[in-house]
Amino acid sequence: xxxxxxxxxxxxxxxxxxxxxxxxxxxxxxxxxxxxxxxxxxxxxxxxxxxxxxxxxxxxxxxxxxxxxxxxxxxxxxxxxxxxxxxxxxxxxxxxxxxxxxxxxxxxxxxxxxxxxxxxxxxxxxxxxxxxxxxxxxxxxxxxxxxxxxxxxxxxxxxxxxxxxxxxxxxxxxxxxxxxxxxxxxxxxxxxxxxxxxxxxxxxxxxxxxxxxxxxxxxxxxxxxxxxxxxxxxxxxxxxxxxxxx
Numbered sequence: 001x002x003x004x005x006x007x008x009x010x011x012x013x014x015x016x017x018x019x020x021x022x023x024x025x026x027x028x029x030x031x032x033x034x035x036x037x038x039x040x041x042x043x044x045x046x047x048x049x050x051x052x053x054x055x056x057x058x059x060x061x062x063x064x065x066x067x068x069x070x071x072x073x074x075x076x077x078x079x080x081x082x083x084x085x086x087x088x089x090x091x092x093x094x095x096x097x098x099x100x101x102x103x104x105x106x107x108x109x110x111x112x113x114x115x116x117x118x119x120x121x122x123x124x125x126x127x128x129x130x131x132x133x134x135x136x137x138x139x140x141x142x143x144x145x146x147x148x149x150x151x152x153x154x155x156x157x158x159x160x161x162x163x164x165x166x167x168x169x170x171x172x173x174x175x176x177x178x179x180x181x182x183x184x185x186x187x188x189x190x191x192x193x194x195x196x197x198x199x200x201x202x203x204x205x206x207x208x209x210x211x212x213x214x215x216x217x218x219x220x221x222x223x224x225x226x227x228x229x230x231x232x233x234x235x236x237x238x239x240x241x242x243x244x245x246x
Contacts, residue, residue: 023237024203027244028224029054029124029153029177029212031082034067040216043067047074051228054241055215056082056124059113072119078240080122081113081150085131085141093130098140106137107144114148121242122151124177124212125163132161142170151245153177155212173245178202181213182220192223200236208244 033055034043046055047070055071057064059081071079085091089109092099114120123145131137132154145152151173154164167174179199181192192213199211213220228238 022207023235024200025208025237025239025243026199026203026231027054027175027208027210027239027241028052028181028228029056029080029210029241030215030220031056031124031126031155031212033057033071033082033215034061034063035216036063037216039218041218041221043070046215046221047071047077049221049225049228050076051224051232052076052078052238052240053224054078054080054122056080056126057117057120058082058084058126059109059116064116068117068119078122078242079117079120080124080153080241081117081120082126083110083113083123083128084126085128085137087127091131091137093134093137095134096136098136102137103140103144106141110141110144110148120150121240122153122245124153124241125155125157127157128155129157132163133158135162135166138163138166139169142166142172146170146172151175151242153210153241153245173242175210175241175244175246177212178209179211181211181223182217187214187217187219189219189223189226192217192220193227196223196227196231200231203236208239210241210244 057068071077089105091102152167154176156177164176179195181195199209203209
């Protein structure tokens with residue numbers, strides 16, 4: 001066969017080695033880890049779940065020092081800071097420029113959180129409905145976060161949040177939450193399963209998704225224990241939050 005004919009056949013023949021399909025990736029983030037109530041599944045039960053998960057630990061919590069090392073020592077788990085703006089910090093939230101006192105407060109808490117949770121890989125916001133909509137403060141905070149090397153997940157407690165946009169603008173690896181697996185009002189196992197299904201559907205369509213739940217609901221624990229292995233068998237890959245922060 002001459003070289004010309006061989007080249008024509010290569011062009012005319014469909015590729016034999018097609019690209020491997022990209023597996024949908026889902027990051028499960030569990031907020032308020034270590035904030036225990038009477039019916040909260042024990043930390044050890046959460047840590048025993050074999051799936052890859054990310055745990056967000058609140059600074060200045062009485063149990064922070066105990067649970068943070070527990071998470072960072074587990075290979076399949078990732079530790080991040082669960083950082084509160086409002087209503088836990090009293091902030092002016094000026095419209096045109098970040099209030100200087102606000103900036104001092106957020107930096108002090110960030111520095112304290114870094115000391116209390118030294119092995120954290122990232123940070124997401126706890127509540128902070130007003131602050132994450134305030135562009136001047138978010139811009140100022142991201143300039144404080146940038147030198148730490150932490151990635152950022154916008155919990156997206158408000159659809160008007162600008163936190164992710166400001167993190168990205170500051171050059172911080174960032175991502176946004178897609179669904180909440182539970183709420184204070186609705187946290188049944190069936191609801192969690194429904195929301196996780198939505199997260200998986202989003203990941204199958206767009207490549208990835210983030211789903212946030214809370215560790216004090218037994219129903220959320222039971223849901224993830226049952227559903228994650230099933231989705232893994234279907235080809236869904238559960239990843240740490242850092243894998244989706246870009």
